[in-house]
Amino acid sequence: MAAPPKAEPIQEEPVEEEATAPETAPPTERELEFERALEDFEGFEEDEEDEEDEEDEEDDKKDLSDFDLLLRAAAETGDEASDEEKDGPMGKSLNAELDALDVPERIRMALVGNSNARTILIQDHLKMVSLSVLDNPGLSIKEIAIFAQNRTLADEIVRKICLNRKWVRHYSIKLSLIQNPKTPPNMVLNYLKFMRKTDLKALSRSKDVPHFVMKMAKVRLQTIGGS
Numbered sequence: 001m002a003a004p005p006k007a008e009p010i011q012e013e014p015v016e017e018e019a020t021a022p023e024t025a026p027p028t029e030r031e032l033e034f035e036r037a038l039e040d041f042e043g044f045e046e047d048e049e050d051e052e053d054e055e056d057e058e059d060d061k062k063d064l065s066d067f068d069l070l071l072r073a074a075a076e077t078g079d080e081a082s083d084e085e086k087d088g089p090m091g092k093s094l095n096a097e098l099d100a101l102d103v104p105e106r107i108r109m110a111l112v113g114n115s116n117a118r119t120i121l122i123q124d125h126l127k128m129v130s131l132s133v134l135d136n137p138g139l140s141i142k143e144i145a146i147f148a149q150n151r152t153l154a155d156e157i158v159r160k161i162c163l164n165r166k167w168v169r170h171y172s173i174k175l176s177l178i179q180n181p182k183t184p185p186n187m188v189l190n191y192l193k194f195m196r197k198t199d200l201k202a203l204s205r206s207k208d209v210p211h212f213v214m215k216m217a218k219v220r221l222q223t224i225g226g227s
Contacts, residue, residue, distance in 0.1 A: 095120055107132045115143060122147055127154055134160050141170050148176035148183075158182040175199060181210045188213060192220050200224075 098109060098120055110121040110132035122133045133139075134147075134157065147153060148161050158180055167173050174191040177183045195203070195217070203209055203217035 103129065111136055112138075114138065115140070118143065122150075122153060122157065127156055130154060130157060131160060134164075141167070141172065145170070145172040145176045148173050149179055151180055151182065153182075155182050159184070162187045178203065178213060179206075179209050185212065189216060192216055195220065197221065197224065 094116055098106060098117065101109065103126060106121060106124060106126075106129045109117055110124070110129055113121065113136065115138070118133045118136055118139065122130050124130045130153070134144075144161060144167050147157065158177070161167055161173065162177060162183060168177070168191070171194065174194055178188050178191050178195070192200070192203075192213075200217045200221045204214055204221060206214065
């Protein structure tokens with residue numbers, strides 16, 4: 001009987017050791033100097049961009065004409081002090097600067113100027129300029145009420161205010177128009193219907209309103225039972 005074959009010994013496979021990453025060598029002095037120089041260069045680029053922006057702004061200001069500077073100043077809001085009492089962008093009072101403008105420039109200023117510019121231009125001797133003020137989108141109800149009561153303004157300005165239904169809805173504007181002798185009588189009679197008793201009494205006794213306004217205010221008082 002043949003002998004069984006001898007079993008061959010099992011050879012263990014060698015375990016491969018994981019390769020460890022070589023330690024990173026510390027940066028050399030030259031590399032450190034290069035990094036510092038790079039950081040300085042990036043900071044210099046930012047500073048240079050800021051300086052360029054400032055230079056561009058200065059160039060823009062130089063390119064603006066005197067009228068553009070005045071327009072920019074007059075378009076800004078804020079009425080802390082009258083522009084007539086302080087120097088404008090060209091070193092003169094706003095009144096003098098506006099007076100020096102030609103007609104198209106004054107019209108443009110009337111359309112976009114602030115309340116100080118509007119107060120001056122509403123009294124312009126040219127009606128096309130003064131009427132343009134009423135098309136200024138920055139107009140407040142208070143301003144319109146003041147204009148409506150101003151007896152020195154042109155008749156056309158008073159009529160234009162009367163014809164603006166949005167404006168005459170406000171009580172203060174109706175009251176101002178009643179007191180202005182340039183307001184058409186038929187408009188005055190219509191506005192008197194909306195007056196409170198206290199204002200009707202004041203109008204019926206006022207010597208600063210036209211005589212027919214005093215008379216009609218008394219009639220209105222009697223109609224509503226006032227004394």
